[in-house]
Amino acid sequence: MSAPWQPLLDWWFGDAQTPAQIVAAKGGLWFGKRDSQDREAKERFGDLVEQALAGGLTEWAQSPQGWLALVLLLDQLPRMIHRDTPGAFSGDARAQALVAQGIAADFDRRLTPMQRCFIYLVFEHCEHLAVQNEAVSRLAALHDEQPLQDRPVFASQLDYAERHQKIIARFGRFPHRNAILGRESSAEELAFLRQPGSSF
Numbered sequence: 001m002s003a004p005w006q007p008l009l010d011w012w013f014g015d016a017q018t019p020a021q022i023v024a025a026k027g028g029l030w031f032g033k034r035d036s037q038d039r040e041a042k043e044r045f046g047d048l049v050e051q052a053l054a055g056g057l058t059e060w061a062q063s064p065q066g067w068l069a070l071v072l073l074l075d076q077l078p079r080m081i082h083r084d085t086p087g088a089f090s091g092d093a094r095a096q097a098l099v100a101q102g103i104a105a106d107f108d109r110r111l112t113p114m115q116r117c118f119i120y121l122v123f124e125h126c127e128h129l130a131v132q133n134e135a136v137s138r139l140a141a142l143h144d145e146q147p148l149q150d151r152p153v154f155a156s157q158l159d160y161a162e163r164h165q166k167i168i169a170r171f172g173r174f175p176h177r178n179a180i181l182g183r184e185s186s187a188e189e190l191a192f193l194r195q196p197g198s199s200f
């Protein structure tokens with residue numbers, strides 16, 4: 001009998017072997033922003049997301065794979081199921097605490113490199129520069145650990161982390177969240193939001 005989190009991990013990561021193959025197969029799901037994918041996330045995993053957001057499923061965090069799945073339920077899937085609403089970010093604080101706890105237990109070291117990217121991505125979602133710095137540091141180290149043929153995939157992940165970091169260093173928050181969260185944007189932020197690549 002498979003673990004309760006396995007269907008989610010299978011959906012999210014697929015069965016491709018190399019990092020480049022995984023990204024080719026699943027990059028559209030991760031970053032595609034398609035209504036059909038958002039609906040699928042809700043239909044298949046919406047109940048688990050709501051349990052996680054309510055503080056449940058704590059037993060999942062007792063193993064590296066369950067921990068990873070719980071992090072996805074708190075960090076990635078709310079961004080799909082509750083896209084463009086405050087609910088998209090409602091699991092961030094718990095996800096960040098959970099990631100810190102798991103890293104302290106070396107759980108991240110027991111995941112595949114691509115799985116580790118989604119652990120460190122949680123830090124990229126934080127509006128605190130010290131946490132952004134940790135995201136960059138960990139993804140840089142992950143990149144350097146990879147064989148040369150796999151490094152382009154992880155260089156791309158590191159680039160995104162550095163872009164997140166620069167925005168937080170400049171504004172102390174993500175301006176593209178302001179409208180969703182009811183925050184007033186400064187003139188500088190509004191000018192920034194008119195530029196390509198200002199939103200994630």
